[in-house]
Amino acid sequence: MRKSSSRTTGPRRNERGSASIKFxxxxxxxxxxxxxxxxxxxxxxxxSSYKGYMQKTVDTASVTGQGPDWVKKQLEASKDDYGxxxxxxxxxxxxxxxxxxxxxxxxxxxLIPKIWTYDYSFDYPVKSTDLFMTK
Numbered sequence: 001m002r003k004s005s006s007r008t009t010g011p012r013r014n015e016r017g018s019a020s021i022k023f024x025x026x027x028x029x030x031x032x033x034x035x036x037x038x039x040x041x042x043x044x045x046x047x048s049s050y051k052g053y054m055q056k057t058v059d060t061a062s063v064t065g066q067g068p069d070w071v072k073k074q075l076e077a078s079k080d081d082y083g084x085x086x087x088x089x090x091x092x093x094x095x096x097x098x099x100x101x102x103x104x105x106x107x108x109x110x111l112i113p114k115i116w117t118y119d120y121s122f123d124y125p126v127k128s129t130d131l132f133m134t135k
Contacts, residue, residue: 032112035111035112036111036112039109039110039111040109040111040118040120043083043107043109043120044120046082046083047082047083047084047120047122049082050078050082050084050103050122051124051126053078053082054075054101054103054124054126055126057071057074057075057101058071058092058099058100058101058126058127058128059128059129061074061099061128062098062099062128062129067094067099068092068093068094068099068100068101069092071092071099071101072090072091072092072101075090075092075101075103076090083107084103084105084122085105085107087105088103088104088105088122089102089103089104089105090102090103095127098127098128098130099127099128100125100126100127100128101125101126102123102124102125102126103122103123103124104122104123104124105122106119106120106121106122107119107120107122108120
């Protein structure tokens, strides 16, 4: 029968505290990844919603007979609602009888302050759907 003792002897003496150090390292990595997600996900969600708004706008223009100038004005007016930078390049034209709009910009996202800044590139064209084309 073995008796357990509170004294650490032999080769296991150097392993003291290694579990807590590993835990702290994992905790720091998880915290950094969570912070990066908090910085990136709202921006990506906002611009994903803007893509839907762009499609809805060109489809509305196609149904109501509005032209590309109206689409451009609508997209310009909604910049603040979706966090689109003021220097974004917005174009709207008619190609093959369909309204085509495009928005292009780059927005820096500070994933790790003063260490890593990610340039979120938004370059998205939309066309009015075939369902709404007038023949």
